[in-house]
Each structure stands twice: as structure tokens, then as C-alpha cells.
Amino acid sequence: MKDYEAWSEFSDILRLPLQDNDFVHEIPWDAAAFDPALPLIDIGPGSGVTTVALADRYPDAEVIAVEPDGIMRSLLMTRLAERASARERTTVLPESITDCWLPAQCGGALLFNVIYFLGERERELFWSRMAQVLPEGASVLMSRSYGAGGGQVERKLSSTATVGRHEYQRWFEAEQLGDGRVRTSNTYVVLREGEVVREERTQNVIAGLTEDHVVDEIPVGQFGIEEIDERFLAIRRQPDIRR
Numbered sequence: 001m002k003d004y005e006a007w008s009e010f011s012d013i014l015r016l017p018l019q020d021n022d023f024v025h026e027i028p029w030d031a032a033a034f035d036p037a038l039p040l041i042d043i044g045p046g047s048g049v050t051t052v053a054l055a056d057r058y059p060d061a062e063v064i065a066v067e068p069d070g071i072m073r074s075l076l077m078t079r080l081a082e083r084a085s086a087r088e089r090t091t092v093l094p095e096s097i098t099d100c101w102l103p104a105q106c107g108g109a110l111l112f113n114v115i116y117f118l119g120e121r122e123r124e125l126f127w128s129r130m131a132q133v134l135p136e137g138a139s140v141l142m143s144r145s146y147g148a149g150g151g152q153v154e155r156k157l158s159s160t161a162t163v164g165r166h167e168y169q170r171w172f173e174a175e176q177l178g179d180g181r182v183r184t185s186n187t188y189v190v191l192r193e194g195e196v197v198r199e200e201r202t203q204n205v206i207a208g209l210t211e212d213h214v215v216d217e218i219p220v221g222q223f224g225i226e227e228i229d230e231r232f233l234a235i236r237r238q239p240d241i242r243r
Helices: 003-015 049-057 070-081 120-133 211-216
Strands: 040-043 063-066 090-093 108-111 139-143 153-163 166-176 181-192 195-207 223-227 232-237
Touching: 003 070, 003 153, 003 166, 003 181, 003 195, 040 049, 049 063, 049 070, 070 090, 120 223, 120 232, 153 181
Parallel strands: 040 063, 040 108, 063 090, 108 139
Antiparallel strands: 139 232, 153 166, 166 181, 181 195, 223 232
């Protein structure tokens, strides 16, 4: 099973309903200081949990959800279809954030984990795109590194859920490959009455980007970097430097 196929099947059931410690409950909206008078962007929202959170937080704002994966986008569309208040003002785009259509100006953007999966050229294009559409003072609210760039992550149980007679588990691990890349593995285990009845393992090889590496690439002449807390950074659009 491919990673995105497994993620589409298991991610929501392992996450919903949101627990009190889920990062969505801790999004620092006030510190991000989005401008809801302009469209707000959710970059790579997957099944749409963050898209709904964004729409709920700003009930009068237009939302742009950029999700290139077809399976995850289908889940996002289903979630929006069930929420009339969000579907009327949320536009879902199937392309990458580096080449999709965007409104001429946007009041802020959510960027959770996606930056760590982009290639070097894509990251450069991303910040160039944000500089084009974000007016002075608008921010990209970015999640901080989840640790895949920092070293070995031993196999650990990251989440569990129960549906009917089945218990679902997600096990995560990461290893350095020695060439600057990291192999991450997710193993999804299904148990019935304590016995394993199904197991799906997926792997991804990604660049082993540390938070410092990603932050160092942000154009300092166009953005300021604000450390909000241990989970989030606000990358705020600054006035363009003029000679």
C-alpha cells in the first residue's frame, strides 16, 4: 500500500475526534494576525481538518485550500460537502502551491509540515509565491520541525483508535540514510480481540531538513521570522527593500 493510500484510510480514524492535545486546538491565531478581509490559504490540508478549523475561526473569510493529492482532496471535498457554512466560501485547488492560481492578495496562510517535503527549488518558488500574494504584515503560520531532520526516531506508538471490534494503531519510526536523506516509516496495525488481523507498512524517503535549514532559506529581505512557541513560527511579510 502506498503512503497516501494508507494515510487516507487511517489518518482521520486515528485522529478524530480531536483530542485536547491535538495541535489544531493550539493554533496561535491571534499571534498569526491573519487578515480575514482577504482570502486565507490552507497549504496541503490533506483531509481538511485544518481547513475546517480555519473556516470556523474566521466565519466570514474566503478560504483557499491547496491539496494536490487526489485521494486526500476527495476526503477534503467530502468534509466540506457536509459543512454548508464552509463549502460556500472555500475553493479547493488541485495543483501544487508553487504553480496554482491564487488571488492577487491573501491575508495569511497555514503551512503545517508541508515545507519539509518540498525540494530545494520548490521551497525557493514557494517563498517567492508568498512574497507575491501576501501584503505587508500578513504571515505564513508554519509548524516547527517534527524532528525527522534531527536524527534517528525509534519505533514508537503514535496514536490509537477503536472502531467497532477493531483497534487501530499507528507506529512511526525514522532513520538517517547517511546521504542527507531520511527514511520515515508508518506501520498501521489492526487488532481484533487483541490479535493482529491486518498490518500495512509504508515508507517515504525525504530530505533530512532541520528547522534551521528551512528557516535559513527564508528571504530575509521580504519576511521576518517570529518564534511564537515550541510548535509554531510566524513568517511575516515585511516591506520590500527599496534603494
